[in-house]
């Protein structure tokens with residue numbers, strides 16, 4: 001196998017992530033399930049791509065000036081991506097995060113030199129919600145831009161222009177389905193639009209955690225949520241600008257227990273340590289794979305996103321007491 005080409009700049013390390021066949025999920029689905037290793041980005045998540053595109057877009061529009069500040073509200077991963085990109089380009093970052101997110105993400109942000117502001121978790125219609133707090137902070141900071149990942153479509157453009165063409169090339173132009181969960185919707189909409197451009201027959205599916213409202217939206221046309229999830233970075237209650245026009249053909253609702261089971265199996269049987277949104281994506285890929293295997297045969301191929309590294313959740317998912325406290329079954333090997 002050829003090593004990736006040498007790159008002239010650290011920002012060129014974002015994207016061009018490996019795609020790997022997932023053995024257990026393929027067996028369970030009866031067709032091929034592949035995972036795009038977004039944890040292999042420099043900031044260890046899929047959000048590095050959105051961060052780079054948002055910053056480059058702000059520069060191109062002339063709203064982000066040399067030495068300027070980037071402010072964002074985030075579950076953490078976008079903040080980590082923005083902090084890395086900002087360091088490489090000479091900007092300052094201020095990151096607003098809900099207190100409920102993992103300690104590892106907060107420690108990482110501080111270590112990268114971002115200024116971290118934490119706020120209590122609040123519903124979106126509460127002015128104290130992390131997104132609104134970050135917008136106000138950007139307005140009050142001279143020379144600052146608000147990255148606005150939820151409604152800034154430079155986010156999904158990252159996936160139209162990089163993730164989708166990479167998947168298409170890596171699959172040699174033969175692909176039947178794609179699925180992932182939604183935080184901002186940038187990945188689902190962007191990869192979906194990019195892949196449909198290549199082949200209309202590729203089925204695009206939403207994998208929604210409990211507590212999110214999108215499953216019902218795509219199923220019945222009504223935003224409605226029920227239950228909850230401990231997955232970080234996913235679970236949306238509205239149609240963001242990034243989601244508008246997303247070519248969603250099918251939808252699955254995935255329970256945390258099912259996602260956790262795939263996280264455990266991918267770690268113990270295939271040697272990959274992932275976060276829960278990846279587990280939920282893989283569970284969705286298996287569900288979609290079973291349908292496509294029945295419709296198109298065992299050669300059907302489904303791709304999903306392995307969003308971030310499990311090392312980011314050692315104090316939560318990989319901590320027995322934490323999981324038990326959330327009423328979830330801890331991993332069997334964590335005595």
Ligand code: PMP
Nearest residue numbers: 077183184185186187233277307
């Ligand atoms: N998984 C994780 C761990 C994330 O941090 C995010 C981003 N919030 C997502 C999935 C969802 O990605 P997107 O914002 O593109 O919908």
